[in-house]
Amino acid sequence: MLKCREWQNCTKVSGMRIGKRGVFMNKKVLVISSSLRKNANSEQLAASFADGARAAGHDVEVVSLRDKEIRFCIGCFACQKTKRCFMHDDADVIREKMLHADVLVFATPIYYYEMSGALKTMLDRANPLYPSDYRFREVYALAAAAENEEHVPQRAFSGIEGWVECFEKAKLAGTLFCGGVTDMGEIKENPILQEAFDMGRKI
């Protein structure tokens, strides 16, 4: 059972919870799930992470890139002056959510030893955040793949780390990989979901 009652009996005061164990800073967590198929393995990792963070008392929102229209960044760099993108599609809302989150979580299937194209496209379209007063300080990366070897998610994690490194106030705070899952929903019952929950609970 994925449950945690740690901060249940606390008083909530503008983003803080005051309980027996001291002051707890309530974080705004945005989880971006980038698999475009339903019942996706990486999406379930994301859901368990989100459940853990919620159980610890954080404000959590999960956004899926499924059914979203997000065009490729064309590299015009206009956003570096305007802090906006001249294109308007579903990236607008997601980028705005990214701007105001304390914690970002990216969940991706491994495609050819890399992150999904959907996630990469979203990260590129988040370029207006670079000159902005973004709030996020911690980023987590979750990945699922068919093969179950250590090297399988490394390029994806390294790509995400590269994105995070560009945002000097932020750091890659943790990664979690589930290998050995190919079909939709195959991750169900996998003990790694508990690890994802615990990771979310500990942020």
Ligand SMILES: Cc1cc2nc3c(=O)[nH]c(=O)nc-3n(C[C@H](O)[C@H](O)[C@H](O)COP(=O)(O)O)c2cc1C
């Ligand atoms: C285009 C494509 C490329 C893939 N490349 C890899 C790969 O390089 N290594 C691997 O282990 N699995 C690979 N897979 C399998 C997926 O990573 C695996 O099915 C995973 O569970 C998908 O995650 P999801 O359910 O979150 O979408 C690939 C799947 C697709 C569709």
